[in-house]
Amino acid sequence: MPRSLLSAPKSSILAPRIGTIETSMMRRVYLDNNATTPVLPEVLEAMRPYFGEHFGNASSIHHHGQETRAAVERARESVAALLGCRASEVVFTSGGTEADNLAIFGLTRSGDHVITSTIEHHAVLNACKHLAAKGCEVTYIPVDGRGLVDPADVKHAVRPNTKLITIMFANNETGVVQPVAEIGEIAAEADIYFHTDAVQAAGKIAIDVNKIGCDLLTISSHKFHGPQGVGALYVRKGTQLEPMLYGGSHERSRRAGTENVPGIVGLGKAAELAVAGFERGDDLKMAVARDHLERELLSIEATGLNGEGAPRVPNTTNIYFDSIAGEALVIALDLKGLAVSTGAACSSGAIEPSHVLLAMGLGPDRAKASIRFSLGKQNMAEDVDFALALIPETVSRLRDLSPVYRSVFSK
Amino acid sequence: MFDSPAIAVAMSGGVDSSAVAAMLRAEGRNVIGLTMQLWNQRRLAGHEGMPETVQGRCCSIDDVYDARRVADTLGIPYYVVNHEERFERDVVRPFVEEYLAGRTPIPCSLCNNHLKFDQLLIVARQVGADRIATGHYAQVVFDEPLNRWLLKRPADKSKDQTYFLFGLTQEQLSRTLFPLGGMTKPEVRELARKHNLVIAEKPDSQEICFVPGGDYKRFLEAYLAEQGDERAETEIAGEMVTTDGKVIGEHAGVHNFTVGQRKGLGVATGSPLYVIQIKNDTRQVVVGKDEELYSRTLRARRVNLISTAELREPMRVAVKIRHKHQPAPAIIQSAGPDEVIVTFDEPQRAITPGQAAVFYDGDIVVGGGWIENSTQ
Numbered sequence: 066m067p068r069s070l071l072s073a074p075k076s077s078i079l080a081p082r083i084g085t086i087e088t089s090m091m092r093r094v095y096l097d098n099n100a101t102t103p104v105l106p107e108v109l110e111a112m113r114p115y116f117g118e119h120f121g122n123a124s125s126i127h128h129h130g131q132e133t134r135a136a137v138e139r140a141r142e143s144v145a146a147l148l149g150c151r152a153s154e155v156v157f158t159s160g161g162t163e164a165d166n167l168a169i170f171g172l173t174r175s176g177d178h179v180i181t182s183t184i185e186h187h188a189v190l191n192a193c194k195h196l197a198a199k200g201c202e203v204t205y206i207p208v209d210g211r212g213l214v215d216p217a218d219v220k221h222a223v224r225p226n227t228k229l230i231t232i233m234f235a236n237n238e239t240g241v242v243q244p245v246a247e248i249g250e251i252a253a254e255a256d257i258y259f260h261t262d263a264v265q266a267a268g269k270i271a272i273d274v275n276k277i278g279c280d281l282l283t284i285s286s287h288k289f290h291g292p293q294g295v296g297a298l299y300v301r302k303g304t305q306l307e308p309m310l311y312g313g314s315h316e317r318s319r320r321a322g323t324e325n326v327p328g329i330v331g332l333g334k335a336a337e338l339a340v341a342g343f344e345r346g347d348d349l350k351m352a353v354a355r356d357h358l359e360r361e362l363l364s365i366e367a368t369g370l371n372g373e374g375a376p377r378v379p380n381t382t383n384i385y386f387d388s389i390a391g392e393a394l395v396i397a398l399d400l401k402g403l404a405v406s407t408g409a410a411c412s413s414g415a416i417e418p419s420h421v422l423l424a425m426g427l428g429p430d431r432a433k434a435s436i437r438f439s440l441g442k443q444n445m446a447e448d449v450d451f452a453l454a455l456i457p458e459t460v461s462r463l464r465d466l467s468p469v470y471r472s473v474f475s476k
Numbered sequence: 477m478f479d480s481p482a483i484a485v486a487m488s489g490g491v492d493s494s495a496v497a498a499m500l501r502a503e504g505r506n507v508i509g510l511t512m513q514l515w516n517q518r519r520l521a522g523h524e525g526m527p528e529t530v531q532g533r534c535c536s537i538d539d540v541y542d543a544r545r546v547a548d549t550l551g552i553p554y555y556v557v558n559h560e561e562r563f564e565r566d567v568v569r570p571f572v573e574e575y576l577a578g579r580t581p582i583p584c585s586l587c588n589n590h591l592k593f594d595q596l597l598i599v600a601r602q603v604g605a606d607r608i609a610t611g612h613y614a615q616v617v618f619d620e621p622l623n624r625w626l627l628k629r630p631a632d633k634s635k636d637q638t639y640f641l642f643g644l645t646q647e648q649l650s651r652t653l654f655p656l657g658g659m660t661k662p663e664v665r666e667l668a669r670k671h672n673l674v675i676a677e678k679p680d681s682q683e684i685c686f687v688p689g690g691d692y693k694r695f696l697e698a699y700l701a702e703q704g705d706e707r708a709e710t711e712i713a714g715e716m717v718t719t720d721g722k723v724i725g726e727h728a729g730v731h732n733f734t735v736g737q738r739k740g741l742g743v744a745t746g747s748p749l750y751v752i753q754i755k756n757d758t759r760q761v762v763v764g765k766d767e768e769l770y771s772r773t774l775r776a777r778r779v780n781l782i783s784t785a786e787l788r789e790p791m792r793v794a795v796k797i798r799h800k801h802q803p804a805p806a807i808i809q810s811a812g813p814d815e816v817i818v819t820f821d822e823p824q825r826a827i828t829p830g831q832a833a834v835f836y837d838g839d840i841v842v843g844g845g846w847i848e849n850s851t852q
Contacts (some may be wrong), residue, residue, distance in 0.1 A: 390599070396555045397603040400482075400508065417558070463602045 085315050093402045094448045097379060098288075098441030099265060100406055104331065105442065111334035112292065115327040123324045124313065133326045140333025147336040148282060148299050149273035156298045156319045156331050161264040161285035162188040163309075164298035167320065168260040169193065169231060169410075171306040175200030177228035180205045180257075182214050182243075185233055187203050189262055190348040190426040193231070206232070211375035212239045212425045215248035223255050234263035234282075235270070238421045238437055239372035240381025242270065249278025258304065264288055264296075268339040269378040270348060280304050283447040285329065289336030290442060295328030347442065352379035355440055358449045359384070360436075371422060371435055380440040383422075385431050389463045394436060397459050401453055406437045482506040483653065484600035485609045486592055487546065487554070488586075489539030491675055492611025494546040495664045496655045498671040500609060502548045508605055509547040509554035511540055512596055514563040514587070522697040542675050549673060554601075559595050566590035568686060572696055575731035576712055578754030578761075579830025582640065582799075583684055589643035597651060607651045612637045615657030616649050625649035626735040627782050627841040632660040639799050643780045644845030696731055714759030716743060719752055719768055720736045730754050733761050734825030736769055754829075770823035771852050776816045776833045776845030783842045787816065793835040793842050795820065797827050803836050816845055823852070 095103070104112075115136060121129025123137050138152065145152040158164045165188040173179060177393060181193050193203045202220045206214050214232055230252050235242045245261050247443040252259035260281035260311045263272055268289025274282055281304065285296040300306055300319065312321030342348070359382040363370060367387040386394065398405055407419070422432035438452070485497040487509045500507045500553045547554030567586045574581035592610065613635035615628040625646050628634050644652065656664055661680075668676035683690040695756055700707060712729035725743045727733070732740070737751045741763060750769055753762040774797070781787065788812040794803035795818050806820040818833055827850035834844035 080693075390602075392557055393599050395600040396557070396599070400553060401602055449496075466598060466602045468598075 066075055081307060082195050091402045092451065093403045093404065093442075095450045096438045096440060096444065096448065096452055097404045098408045098444075099294060099437060099439035101287045102290045103443050104287075104292050105338060107337070107338060108291055108331050108334045112331040115330050117290055119326075123326060131300065133324075136263050136330050136333075137324050137326060140329045140336075143333035143336040143340075144284070144297050147272065147340055148284070149275055150299050151302065153317070154274075154299055154302055156300055156316045157324060157332070158298055158320055159294055159295045159325070160296040161186070161283050161288075162261070163419065164283040164285070164296050165189050165231075165260075165262055166192050167285065167298055167306070167309050168300075169196065169229065170199075171319075172229050172231045172258055172260075172281075172304075173199065173201050174228075176226060178202045178204070178224045178226045180204045180206060180222045180227060180230045180232075182208060182232050184208050184212060184214075184236055184421045185231070186237055186262055186264065189231055200327065201228075208424050210426050212236060212241040212372045212421070213375050214243050214248070216244050216251060219248050220251050222249070223257065227255065227257050229258045229260060230262040231262070233378065234261045234266035234272070234277075235378045236372075236421060237265045237381045238419055238424075239375075240265070240343055240377040241372040241375040242266065242377060242441070245277045245279065249420075252280075253278050265381075266378060268335070268342070269351075269380055271343055272300070274299055277319065281306075285333035286335055289339050292328050292331040295325050295332050297332065342442065348379045351440055351442075354444070354449055355382055355438075358382060358438060358440075358452065361453050362456060365460055371425065371427065381437065382439075383435055383437045385427070385435040386460050386463075387431065387434055388467050389460060390467075391434050391436050394459065397463065398455060401455050403455055405452075405462045406439075407433070407435065480506055481607070482508050482603075482605040483509050483607050483609050484508045484596070484603070484605035485552075486596055486611075487511050487543040488611070488613065488681075489542035489546070489675065489678075490681060491665055491668050491678055492610075492613075492656055494675050495542070495667045495671075495672050496609050496611045497546060497550055497552060498667060498673060499655050500653075501552055502671075507550070507552045508600070508603065509543065509550075509552050510596060510600065511543045511554070511556045512563075512591060513540070513556050513558045514560060514591065515568070516560065517686075517688060520695065520702060521688075542678070546673050546675060547683055549671070557596070557599050559591055562595055562806075563587070563591055563686075568699070574830050575692070575696055576707060576729075577754045578733070578759075580734040580828045581830045582832055583686075584640045585643055585832055588640055593644055593648040593652065597648065601651075607653055609653040609655055611656055612641060612652045612654050613656055614638045614641055616652055616654055618650075620785070624783060624785075628657070629836070629839040629841075630654070630657045635661055638836075638841050639796055639832065639834050639844075642781065642782070642832060642841060645780065648780075649782070651790045693732055703761075706765040712759060714761065716741070716761045716763060719762055719764035724763070729762050730759055730761060731758075735828040750826075759800075766825075769826050771820075771850035773817060773819045773824045774827050774833060774850040775811065775848045776818060777814060777848045778814045779814050779845030781843035781844060783837065783840050786810070791835075791837075791842070793837055796834045796836065797847065798831050799825060806835075808835055814845070816843075 112405045119132045121133040123134040141155045143153040144155045169192045179196060179201055196203055196281040206218045208214055232243055232248055234245050249259050259279045261279045264283055264285045267284040280301040282299040304317055308319055310321045315321050362384050369385050371383040395407050418429045418432040424437055483500055483505050485507055487493045497507055497509055519630050543671040567583050571581045571583045613630040613632055614637050615630055616784055617626050619626050627638055627641060629638050645852050657736050687695045715723050716727050717723050733751045733754055735751055741749055749763040750766055751761055752764040752768050774801055790809040793808055795806040797804045804820050804824055806818050808816050811817045829847050829849055831847050832844050833847050835842040
């Protein structure tokens with residue numbers, strides 16, 4: 066009987082079929098859950114009727130439309146329960162990137178000033194870069210060696226024309242949780258909109274938009290066991306948001322386009338499961354498993370933790386293995402059945418040193434020697450054991466074949 | 477079944493390397509596909525004189541997609557590894573510096589020596605492969621009596637790529653497979669078709685992979701501009717002189733010339749003129765008559781020997797001084813560490829510093845080096 070990381074009885078029975086793909090050839094273990102997560106069986110079951118049986122357009126007057134409209138609104142309530150907001154404040158989008166873009170472009174006009182950080186996801190960073198073309202100025206707040214933004218820096222960056230502060234909740238590469246509540250206070254005092262990209266926080270740690278004091282907050286379904294291609298933006302009541310897409314009056318005219326009903330239903334179910342998970346203390350169990358993995362990996366020589374000393378989400382650990390190419394380690398481990406990542410996934414497969422780790426003061430070599438391990442609810446305790454059985458010998462082989470390591474570490 | 481050591485195939489997305497992957501897979505070998513990302517084709521796009529959009533033959537996103545689709549068709553694991561930094565340091569910068577020094581470089585050989593059979597081989601071994609296979613037309617065999625790995629010309633002499641591989645060490649050769657060495661190009665295409673590879677009809681690449689459109693002068697200028705290096709405009713202009721020392725004009729930079737060049741000299745005289753020599757120290761481009769292009773000896777530096785550990789005494793070989801050159805009979809003799817003097821039976825036309833001199837004994841590559849200079 067596999068030992069589950071979590072107590073969720075359903076997941077522990079069903080999860081091995083989705084997360085741990087057993088083939089006659091090779092066992093595969095997936096520890097890259099910050100990239101994406103498998104859809105939980107309950108989520109898939111919730112979505113299934115909306116592909117065929119309940120196919121209506123949620124805007125239609127008739128029975129079919131009413132059925133799907135009700136499903137969309139139930140999902141909206143589930144998401145609102147996850148975020149501690151009202152259902153009417155939830156706007157469904159195609160995912161995290163669209164929600165981030167909607168928040169940033171929907172609020173800013175030419176002449177506005179925006180404050181962000183150097184460690185944002187590209188969905189925010191590149192949107193902010195594009196703001197320059199719109200006639201906006203952007204201040205990029207640096208982070209310290211732990212990967213933390215100092216709220217005092219945010220306060221000092223505020224100008225009379227500052228319209229928006231957009232600083233992430235949890236970092237995708239290190240899992241470091243930013244002092245969003247302090248930043249929220251600063252924003253409220255200065256009467257500035259505050260948006261936070263909570264894509265990597267949702268489902269991992271409790272979120273309450275009122276405690277954070279944010280006006281906008283982004284989540285993405287597939288980062289917490291919902292389907293890909295759907296996300297949501299929390300928009301505080303009364304926030305004047307210019308839409309990016311023009312069309313029908315869907316989503317209270319904030320996001321035109323026929324609703325992705327199966328996706329939205331899946332997101333709603335994933336949000337429900339996340340809330341139930343917090344009630345069971347899944348996050349604490351996740352942290353125990355992560356800490357075990359982390360401790361064992363750090364016992365390998367010439368390694369270190371990125372984000373040490375900062376609060377982190379419970380599923381992520383980012384570790385550097387000096388004198389190896391992280392890229393080669395990821396490939397070597399994948400060929401042995403373990404999926405991990407060097408940082409942000411890139412569509413072309415080419416790898417640049419992580420802007421997050423560079424911003425934390427790591428040199429390019431150490432940044433490229435860093436690996437992200439991120440757990441998901443489907444992972445079993447055996448998955449961590451599998452990783453720990455594999456990594457030390459693989460790191461050792463890479464180092465034996467690395468000219469740099471041999472010259473530095475051999476006596 | 478997959479316990480045999482893996483072979484990493486260096487996949488470019490082209491026909492040759494794809495066929496290699498298909499062949500090895502069909503033999504039941506444990507194959508891993510690797511593509512090196514070496515140069516960002518968009519990097520200099522839009523710089524003065526460079527095309528706005530690029531359709532590079534190597535390292536373009538399209539080629540990575542092609543390689544990935546081939547790997548998917550064959551059912552082999554496939555990865556892209558980034559070596560842009562090393563490529564710039566060991567191939568692109570030397571390429572630029574060589575041109576600025578009045579020489580005519582061969583980036584493909586540098587890439588083979590420093591990237592493909594060095595960095596990529598390291599990655600291949602790190603991820604669990606013990607050998608690397610490429611789509612080069614060449615053969616590698618172990619010679620028991622000599623106790624050495626030999627590099628030999630391929631069955632299809634028209635596709636011979638050994639000229640670009642003279643720098644391979646014994647260690648590198650011992651870990652290299654050239655599965656196309658016994659095949660002709662039409663056979664390789666047929667094999668790709670048989671395996672339903674999407675790239676079966678893809679045209680061959682000819683140009684330097686990081687110079688889109690093949691205009692190296694524009695590339696050089698765009699690269700120097702990007703680097704904030706003003707040498708292209710200031711330091712490299714000079715005089716054009718005849719072989720008897722008469723100044724007949726000026727030129728805008730030695731990188732615009734190569735030995736043997738006739739067109740684009742910017743001077744008009746009665747008889748056709750050719751670039752005879754480019755003087756690095758004075759930045760003079762020396763021009764003269766066709767017959768003045770011929771030299772009997774050359775000095776090669778940074779020599780790598782393959783079929784023999786050392787040159788104890790002069791050796792009779794055939795020497796190739798550029799890719800499309802018919803190997804010419806010559807005698808090679810050692811002139812110090814890593815240096816060889818080549819004396820041809822007959823004077824050779826346009827021996828060009830920066831190109832390679834590769835020594836052949838029949839089909840066997842004895843070794844080769846980089847041409848430093850030539851004398852009549």
